[in-house]
Structure formats: C-alpha cells, structure tokens
Amino acid sequence: MTYEKIIGHFAIQGKIEKTESIGSGHINRSFRLRNADPQCPDYLLQSINTQIFKDPLALTENIVKITRHLRSKYSEKEADTRTLTPVPGLTGEYCIKDENNTWWRMFIYIPESKVIEVVTSEKVAYEAGRAFGTFLYHLADFPADEIHEVIPGFHDPIKRISDFKEAVKMNRAGRLSEVEKEVALLLSRTGEMTKIHRLASEGKLPRRVVHYDTKCSNILFDRHDNALCVIDLDTVMPGYLINDFGDSIRTFANTAAEDEPDLSKVHFNIDIFRSYAKGFLEATAAFITPAERENLVFAAQYLTYEQALRFLGDYLNGDVYYHIQHPLHNLHRARVQIKYLEELDKHCRQMKKMIDSF
Incomplete structure (x- = not known):
C-alpha cells in the first residue's frame, strides 16, 4: 500500500502535497505530511512497531483516551499545541493496517515546534x-x-x-x-x-x-x-x-x-x-x-x-x-x-x- 493510499484512509482536511521522513526511525517510522492548503494543518503519519508494542489496538485506545482527557484540561485553542491530536480514520478507527500488516496512525502536526535531543541549559x-x-x-x-x-x-x-x-x-x-x-x-x-x-x-x-x-x-x-x-x-x-x-x-x-x-x-x-x-x-x-x-x-x-x-x-x-x-x-x-x-x-x-x- 502506498503512502497516498494509507493517507486516504484518514479523515484529513485539505490535500497533501509532500511527504517528508522525520526522526531517527528506531521505533516508529514518522512522516510529516505537508498540506497544499494553507488553511489546513499538516499531519504526522507514523507506523507502529509491533515488535515492541504487541497490541496496536490497545496502544491506540490508550492514546485516544489520554489525549481526550488532556484536551479537556485546556481551552480548545490552547489544546492544539499542548497535547497531541489523533486523527480518526474515515470509518472512525484511529489506526489502520495495510496489506503488509503494518499498522499506521496519524496526528495533527504541531507547527513551529522543535525537539531537543540533549539538555543544553x-x-x-x-x-x-x-x-x-x-x-x-x-x-x-x-x-x-x-x-x-x-x-x-x-x-x-x-x-x-x-x-x-x-x-x-x-x-x-x-x-x-x-x-x-x-x-x-x-x-x-x-x-x-x-x-x-x-x-x-x-x-x-x-x-x-x-x-x-x-x-x-x-x-x-x-x-x-x-x-x-x-x-x-x-x-x-x-x-x-x-x-x-x-x-x-x-x-x-x-x-x-x-x-x-x-x-x-x-x-x-x-x-x-x-x-x-x-x-x-x-x-x-x-x-x-x-x-x-x-x-x-x-x-x-x-x-x-x-x-x-x-x-x-x-x-x-x-x-x-x-x-x-x-x-x-x-x-x-x-x-x-x-x-x-x-x-x-x-x-x-x-x-x-x-x-x-x-
């Protein structure tokens, strides 16, 4: 299954024009999906490593529950940058299995953010x-x-x-x-x-x-x-x-x-x-x-x-x-x-x- 087909299973807004690999990829492969529509968000597409996480459905259920709870602690605008936002599939599920038995999930990409690998100060x-x-x-x-x-x-x-x-x-x-x-x-x-x-x-x-x-x-x-x-x-x-x-x-x-x-x-x-x-x-x-x-x-x-x-x-x-x-x-x-x-x-x-x- 191509990335385009995988992306097509999720309820995204706009149209993805570019897929970029990000991160080290040791656990889950991650991709930033750049949106052609400036009014719509970019997205983060990730595979789930089932060698480590044996039950991707239970894992996903945890994340959906946790992020919903965390969002309730913030205003709607503040929550967009204070917690991850999982993106549902077109039929309501939050992780998708492709033809190679690889599980995928998606989040809204948080803009103007960065990761610090080593504590610098x-x-x-x-x-x-x-x-x-x-x-x-x-x-x-x-x-x-x-x-x-x-x-x-x-x-x-x-x-x-x-x-x-x-x-x-x-x-x-x-x-x-x-x-x-x-x-x-x-x-x-x-x-x-x-x-x-x-x-x-x-x-x-x-x-x-x-x-x-x-x-x-x-x-x-x-x-x-x-x-x-x-x-x-x-x-x-x-x-x-x-x-x-x-x-x-x-x-x-x-x-x-x-x-x-x-x-x-x-x-x-x-x-x-x-x-x-x-x-x-x-x-x-x-x-x-x-x-x-x-x-x-x-x-x-x-x-x-x-x-x-x-x-x-x-x-x-x-x-x-x-x-x-x-x-x-x-x-x-x-x-x-x-x-x-x-x-x-x-x-x-x-x-x-x-x-x-x-």
Whole structure:
C-alpha cells in the first residue's frame, strides 16, 4: 500500500502535497505530511512497531483516551499545541493496517515546534521538568485501571533482575568472562533495588497513569525553548510517578552520551538536576505524596541500575534487543550506566536536600 493510499484512509482536511521522513526511525517510522492548503494543518503519519508494542489496538485506545482527557484540561485553542491530536480514520478507527500488516496512525502536526535531543541549559531542564510534571498533574484524576499495560513489567525490578540473572546463567554469547566485575557489582545490589516493588506492594506508592519514557526528545519546545507538549505516548501506562522522575534524571543530568566509551566523561550535573526537580515539583505540588517525594532520588538510582541490567543483559544474550553499531556497543552503554550510578550515589545526600528545599 502506498503512502497516498494509507493517507486516504484518514479523515484529513485539505490535500497533501509532500511527504517528508522525520526522526531517527528506531521505533516508529514518522512522516510529516505537508498540506497544499494553507488553511489546513499538516499531519504526522507514523507506523507502529509491533515488535515492541504487541497490541496496536490497545496502544491506540490508550492514546485516544489520554489525549481526550488532556484536551479537556485546556481551552480548545490552547489544546492544539499542548497535547497531541489523533486523527480518526474515515470509518472512525484511529489506526489502520495495510496489506503488509503494518499498522499506521496519524496526528495533527504541531507547527513551529522543535525537539531537543540533549539538555543544553538549565532552562531546558526546568521546562522539561515542568512539562512532564504538568502531564502527570493533568492525568492525576484519570483512573489507572482504564489504561492498558502495553509492555508488562516495563519497570518491574523483580522482572528486570530475574531477566538479568537468566542472561548471566545462560551466557548465550560466551561473554561472561569479560564482564565478571560488572556482573558482580550489579548482582550485589539486587536487594536494595527492589525497594519500589516493596513500597508498591505495601500500598505506599499510588498507582498512576504515567509516561514511562521521559527523555528530553519526548517534549516539543517552541523557538524560545519553552516546553509546549509531551509526545510519544506509546509507553503511557499504569505505573509510578517516581519512575518518570528517575528516568529523566538518568538521561538529563549525565554529562556523557549513553554509549560514551571514555568513562572519565561520565559525571552528574547537579545544576541540571536542580532545575529539572524544581520544574517537576512545582507542577506536581498539588498531588504528589510524601512517600513519592521521599523516593524521587532513589528512583533515579534505580532507573540507572535497571538500564545497566538491560544493556549488560543484552550484551550477554548476544545483542538481540538493542540496535548496535559495533560489537562492544551494549557493553559501553552498560558501563556508562554503572559509572553514572556511582555518580548518583556520591550526590545522593545533596540531591535529597534539594528536593526538600522545593
């Protein structure tokens, strides 16, 4: 099925004159559809990666429910730039399957917006914290049991630790002897790293609708670096607020690239942390619980630990999950996470004092 035929299944306005590929394309292929009619919007056409998201209908149902709820929090004009707007098909469905069994969905393209891949300033960090915090604030009254868990056990420490132990035991790629030090370090911390699971089991952490992929590139900014809209809602599911905060700190405040081979470049940027935490806590002040506040710093440590498990586990399994550019890619990624976890450990007390000050 050609793009023209796919586009023809959606209820668009105007006439599309140009299709442009955008983004990196690692998860979902994305295309900007430029409208020939200046009075009509451009659109974003995306394929859905069913290797990761096994149930595209449940995924789409989540996104439609969430965006409708978010739109209700804004005026009609404001909502057009503050949340994604899914475009229905001609028969009312919000995702279309083509003849190759590829699923497609469409959104209205938000004009004069940009993505920032790397946190470049304290302002960007603050705006991002405020954007993700506001996203959670607007969803605080949305029942978590009305949303599908699109990736079961996504941030479940019991599952992640079990998967890692299995990778160590099986040693499918024969690489265990190369990483015994890293494996021993990660296994030595399994007890403390199940804390979120324990707190949740004891009912001390409320189960909420959360984003679960809170990196900077999942926010649209305007030309002045003000946050407009949280995007990439594929991983929105029931979960815990502290994991959204923790995953942001894992990526935002690390001074090195995720796959940096030179570990001397891996440091914790306390100023970025402060700015992000300030924006996040300002936006969530009305509903965040004391237990959630108390465990924000631990969540940053846990999410970093979890990602180290995942990268090193994939290395031991023979690089079957993450795309790699060279044979040591996942090992470099894992070592960056381990080094960054050490940095977070060193600054733990300082981070907690900052959280308490907001």
